[in-house]
Amino acid sequence: MPRHSIRSTVSKFDLTPILREPDALPAELTSQSLFGNDSPLEIEVGSGKGLFMQTVSGKQPESNFLGIEIARKYAVAAAARLARAERTNALMVPGNAEPLFADRIPDGSLAAVHVYFPDPWWKSRHKSRRVLNETFIANATRCLASGGRFHFWTDVLDYFESTIETMAIVSPQLGPPIPEEAAAAEHDLDYRTHFERRSRQHAIPVYRVCYHKP
Numbered sequence: 001m002p003r004h005s006i007r008s009t010v011s012k013f014d015l016t017p018i019l020r021e022p023d024a025l026p027a028e029l030t031s032q033s034l035f036g037n038d039s040p041l042e043i044e045v046g047s048g049k050g051l052f053m054q055t056v057s058g059k060q061p062e063s064n065f066l067g068i069e070i071a072r073k074y075a076v077a078a079a080a081r082l083a084r085a086e087r088t089n090a091l092m093v094p095g096n097a098e099p100l101f102a103d104r105i106p107d108g109s110l111a112a113v114h115v116y117f118p119d120p121w122w123k124s125r126h127k128s129r130r131v132l133n134e135t136f137i138a139n140a141t142r143c144l145a146s147g148g149r150f151h152f153w154t155d156v157l158d159y160f161e162s163t164i165e166t167m168a169i170v171s172p173q174l175g176p177p178i179p180e181e182a183a184a185a186e187h188d189l190d191y192r193t194h195f196e197r198r199s200r201q202h203a204i205p206v207y208r209v210c211y212h213k214p
């Protein structure tokens with residue numbers, strides 16, 4: 001039985017090529033070290049069950065995608081989606097994105113960073129646990145290539161507003177946030193992420209922005 005097989009409909013897939021343990025990653029995370037080519041690399045932080053990873057890797061076969069998801073069971077579920085879809089341009093890491101952005105991603109190397117519906121950590125004393133903190137934002141900005149994009153969507157107004165403020169202070173070189181629009185959903189999985197689907201189906205407002213590195 002392959003190490004990363006999971007039960008149910010995906011048990012026949014060997015996830016080993018798609019689910020990369022943090023301690024088995026190359027020292028530097030690049031398209032060349034992860035995928036063996038020089039295609040643009042985009043990273044999603046907190047992929048959940050992997051809807052975005054599956055959709056975008058199919059729509060943009062000319063790019064590579066790395067999903068970093070700290071909850072192992074979700075990282076495995078996302079990897080299973082990618083295996084089932086036979087993606088060769090997408091990988092999942094079951095781990096914490098923060099140290100990887102701090103130490104392992106070369107400056108100016110990423111075409112995009114995607115952060116969709118990050119955990120809000122509602123209690124005041126827990127807000128320091130938010131992934132979009134000053135250090136992470138500074139590291140993500142440093143890792144973006146010229147022309148790179150930083151996408152941030154949430155349904156938590158307080159998180160949205162505080163992140164916009166932090167971005168302006170920590171990463172003024174990215175300029176002002178550019179609003180992004182929701183696309184019309186044509187079927188049940190036609191949303192950016194599972195959390196976007198949940199919010200829209202419950203008529204919860206979603207705040208969507210993108211920043212561009214000059």
Ligand SMILES: C[S@@+](CC[C@H](N)C(=O)[O-])C[C@H]1O[C@@H](n2cnc3c(N)ncnc32)[C@H](O)[C@@H]1O
Nearest residue numbers: 046048069070071096097116117119193194195
């Ligand atoms: C609210 S869920 C949203 C999942 C998905 N982005 C979506 O929109 O459906 C936030 C996800 O971020 C993950 N996460 C939280 N902190 C993280 C970190 N430091 N590194 C990687 N993933 C993280 C959580 O485990 C969780 O799956």
